[in-house]
Amino acid sequence: MRFKKQKRHRKTVRFYTACFGFRExxxxxxxxxFIHHLLANNLxxxxxxxNTLGGDVQLFTSRCVIEELKSLGSSxxxxxxxxxxxxxLARCEHEGNKSALDCIIETIGKNNSEHFFVATQDVDLRKRFQKVPGVPVLxxxxxxxxxxxxxxxxxxxxxxxxxxxxxxxxxxxxxxxKRAETILKSEEEGDASIVGTGAGDEVARDQVSVNKRRDRNRMEVKDKVQFKRKRPKGPNPLSCKKKKNHGSSNPKPEKDDKTGGSAQRNRPRRRKRSRKAKTSSGTEVASS
Structure with missing residues (x-):
């Protein structure tokens, strides 16, 4: 039931927005x-x-409505x-205070130029606004x-x-x-300028028709949207870059081998050290 009510309200609001120009x-x-009814029901x-209208709202009232509520006392x-x-506060153009009913009717007017939704509990006011175009009632x-x-x-x-x-x-x-008359006059003047005497009339007419066709073709080409074809792309230039030689710039000179060859030695030379043996008296004797 609640879903059907909301759907019905959305449809009505859409009608007023499309036909009478209501906007959020x-x-x-x-x-x-209306205000008293809401507060009495804790709303x-x-x-x-x-929530009822399904959008942002701005609440308005008139000076006459506030004065009427004030006169009703503590209740x-x-x-x-x-x-x-x-x-x-909505503008009240009348002078002095009026009843809330007359004030709202005067504020709405004949065509509801301010696009107001009217919220009221008065049955007579609701029936009255059903005969005024473009006045939705809450x-x-x-x-x-x-x-x-x-x-x-x-x-x-x-x-x-x-x-x-x-x-x-x-x-x-x-x-x-007027537009049709001006178009006919311009066409007649153009035909008269083309018409001439002698054998060159046919050539001139042909030239004019060719020019018109060219203009039409140009206009058609301009109106059409030109799409760029996707062509195969080349390789990434950074990926094709040659590798750098990270070797030393000054290579060591090759040494001659004992056999007389020019090949470099595989193993480095070791230094021979003499070993010394300690005697019982504590003196060191060099081993031969």
Missing amino acids: PFKVLCDGT SPQKSVS HAESFHAARKECK FGLRNALFLEQLSSFQREFVKSAEEQRLRATDLDRKILQ
């Missing part, structure tokens, strides 16, 4: 009865309205403080909020507006006729 953050004009005004004191704290039922479904008047208004957009007005027809 949605502006909601609240009256005193947060900002969060509950945002509506909490609603009075909540309206002042959480709602912005109302509360216990601990849930509902968005008023589209009325037949609003659906017919949207259909008639779409049909009028499809039809051409008198101003559009005059503009089209």
Whole structure:
């Protein structure tokens, strides 16, 4: 049930955004009865309205609504403080204080130019706004909020507006006729400049047709998107670099072998050391 309600609300909000130009953050004009109903059912005004419409919202009220809540006394004191704290003030162009009902009707006007959602618990006000195009209405039922479904008047208004957009007005027809006349005149002047006397007329016409074809071909080539072909790439030049010789720059000279050869000795020469043996008296005797 909850999923169906959210789906229905999204569909209604989408209708108003597409046909009447409503945009986020949605502006909601609240009256005193709506704010009092939310607080009585322990609902947060900002969060509950945002969840119902499925987007960011800005809550508005009028100066006349706040004055009416203030005049109701201690029973509506909490609603009075909540309206002042959480709602912005919409402009009231009338002089002096009016009833909240008349103030909201005057703020909305005939076409709802400010794109307000109206949140109210007043049944008469809800029925009144069903006959005004582009005015969605919110109302509360216990601990849930509902968005008023589209009325037949609003659906017919949207259909008639779409049909009028499809039809051409008198101003559009005059503009089209002027453009057609200017195009015909330009074509006639071009044909007259081509026409001449003598045998060169046919050559001139052929030349003009060839030029037109060239211009068309050029335009077609410019309009087409040119894609680069992927060609095989060469090897990485760093991978083909020759290896460096890390050997010593000054090699040792080769020594002659005992046999007279020029090959280098494989084993290094060892130094012969004399061994000395110690006697019993402590003197050292060199071994022969």
